[in-house]
Amino acid sequence: KTMSDVLSDDGSINQDDSQEDVMTPAELIAKLEEAWLNEKFSPELLESKSEVVECVMEQLTHMESNLQRVKKGDAKASVHRMEIDRIRFVLSSYLRSRLQKIEKFFPHVLEKEKSRGEGDPSLLSPEEFAFAKEYYANTETYLKAVALKRMPPNLQTVDLLKAVPEPCLDSFVFLRVKERQENILVEPETDDQREYVVDLEEGSQHLIRYRTVAPLVSSGAVQLI
Amino acid sequence: MDPSEVEFLAEKEMVKIIPNFSLDKIYLIGGDLGPFNPGLPVDVPVWLALNLKQRQKCRIVPPEWMDVEKLEEMRELERKEDTFTPVPSPYYMELTKLLLNHASDNIPKADEIRTLVKDIWDTRIAKLRLSADSFISQQEAHAKLDNLTLMEINTIRSLLLDSLNCMFKLRSNLQPGSSKGQFMDY
Numbered sequence: 001k002t003m004s005d006v007l008s009d010d011g012s013i014n015q016d017d018s019q020e021d022v023m024t025p026a027e028l029i030a031k032l033e034e035a036w037l038n039e040k041f042s043p044e045l046l047e048s049k050s051e052v053v054e055c056v057m058e059q060l061t062h063m064e065s066n067l068q069r070v071k072k073g074d075a076k077a078s079v080h081r082m083e084i085d086r087i088r089f090v091l092s093s094y095l096r097s098r099l100q101k102i103e104k105f106f107p108h109v110l111e112k113e114k115s116r117g118e119g120d121p122s123l124l125s126p127e128e129f130a131f132a133k134e135y136y137a138n139t140e141t142y143l144k145a146v147a148l149k150r151m152p153p154n155l156q157t158v159d160l161l162k163a164v165p166e167p168c169l170d171s172f173v174f175l176r177v178k179e180r181q182e183n184i185l186v187e188p189e190t191d192d193q194r195e196y197v198v199d200l201e202e203g204s205q206h207l208i209r210y211r212t213v214a215p216l217v218s219s220g221a222v223q224l225i
Numbered sequence: 226m227d228p229s230e231v232e233f234l235a236e237k238e239m240v241k242i243i244p245n246f247s248l249d250k251i252y253l254i255g256g257d258l259g260p261f262n263p264g265l266p267v268d269v270p271v272w273l274a275l276n277l278k279q280r281q282k283c284r285i286v287p288p289e290w291m292d293v294e295k296l297e298e299m300r301e302l303e304r305k306e307d308t309f310t311p312v313p314s315p316y317y318m319e320l321t322k323l324l325l326n327h328a329s330d331n332i333p334k335a336d337e338i339r340t341l342v343k344d345i346w347d348t349r350i351a352k353l354r355l356s357a358d359s360f361i362s363q364q365e366a367h368a369k370l371d372n373l374t375l376m377e378i379n380t381i382r383s384l385l386l387d388s389l390n391c392m393f394k395l396r397s398n399l400q401p402g403s404s405k406g407q408f409m410d411y
Contacts (some may be wrong), residue, residue: 025254033234040226059254076251079273083253086272089233170397172389174370174378189364189396198367205378207360207368207385225375 025059029087032056036094038217041174041224043210044167045101045109046217050125056091060084102128105167106135107160136160169211176205179221185212231376235319236272241286243267244277271320275327285328290314291321293334296341303348309372318346318376346377353377357385361392 023031035049063084070077102109102124110132113123124132139160148156181200186208188195200206205225216222248261258269266286269277277283290296290313302310314320321342329335353373360368370378 026256029255063254075246075248078276079251079258080253082272082276083255086233087254093230168390168394170390170393172386174382186367189366189393193364193366198369203371205370205373207370209366225378 028052028055028059032090032094034223036090038224039094039097042217043169043171045098045105045123047121048123048125048128050122053091056087060087098128099131102132103135105164106132106139107164108166110136111161169214171210172207173210173213174205174207174225175213175222176225177202177222181216181221187212226379226382228376228379231379232319232323234375235316235323236270238271238314238316238320239268240271240274240288241266241268242274242277242283243286244283246282271323275323278328285324285331287324287332288314288320290317291324291332291338293337293341296338296345300341300345300348303345307352309349309352311372312374315374316376317342317374349377350380353381357381360385361388
């Protein structure tokens with residue numbers, strides 16, 4: 001069998017359980033890359049993009065199983081394999097970025113996830129939530145075993161929420177504008193400066209504090225670069 | 226971001242190749258490519274073009290902007306202006322390096338092109354260092370950087386962002402009781 005025989009469908013995804021909007025595979029990969037860059041450059045952990053991750057995994061698994069059925073040395077197989085490797089790289093890097101931030105900010109991440117509203121999007125995937133809880137428990141156990149139990153009785157607890165620094169939302173970020181935004185407030189750096197507003201034209205690039213643009217990153221109106 | 230990751234993104238740009246083989250359409254997850262017929266130009270992403278070139282299955286056609294006269298004009302303009310001029314490609318530096326390293330035999334006057342692109346890069350990076358310095362010393366809160374490429378931004382990224390964040394930390398500690406006074410120390 002050749003790749004041509006095996007790949008006869010038009011490749012569009014979500015044909016069965018279409019809870020989400022139907023996206024072309026190309027759009028899906030673009031969404032993954034956007035999520036990857038945003039997560040890489042954002043000072044805080046962003047919303048979990050589980051649907052994108054799951055769909056990409058599906059596409060990769062589907063393509064890989066097709067490749068298994070093809071005879072060795074098929075001309076197209078190596079091209080497909082190269083593409084799969086590239087997508088896997090982005091996916092792994094994205095998930096690693098998130099894990100790094102979960103480890104760095106673990107008490108805050110858990111607190112935020114526990115206190116979010118019913119309809120609010122998840123900060124963590126189920127697996128990430130389990131990981132964060134384990135990390136918290138392990139850190140507590142470790143600190144207790146290594147130091148705390150030897151402290152005087154009134155100093156044997158540590159409030160991890162206070163002890164672990166929060167993400168610095170005032171970090172500066174670079175961004176590219178996808179949807180025009182008007183009247184974005186720029187806060188002054190020094191006391192003798194005044195605040196002012198800027199318009200973000202579509203396609204323009206800016207350097208600005210993350211705090212002001214955090215909701216725009218969430219909504220997809222800007223892309224961190 | 227690692228420069229190799231910027232290069233990874235640059236490899237998605239499309240380039241024209243002339244294949245010496247036949248293959249019908251390939252349906253990649255990211256889009257359709259081909260069909261491939263010997264001698265007929267076809268657009269493919271750079272990552273595939275480089276792979277095919279290495280396996281001696283194609284000739285790469287240099288992009289329109291990779292031309293000595295055009296680049297000389299751009300270099301002159303860049304040297305004249307104080308601001309950043311528009312770039313021939315958002316990935317001009319990476320594409321020049323990749324294409325000249327793997328397909329210089331397909332590119333006329335490759336050495337001159339390499340020098341011209343390096344000159345343009347050097348001029349722009351010098352301007353970038355000046356802008357970054359003035360941004361930090363004037364304690365600006367916002368900058369518009371339309372014509373900068375990702376590779377150029379990435380070159381200055383850690384220096385600029387770390388300095389700005391460090392300054393913010395020092396300033397906010399001047400005001401006792403300011404919120405979010407707890408930052409990671411590096």
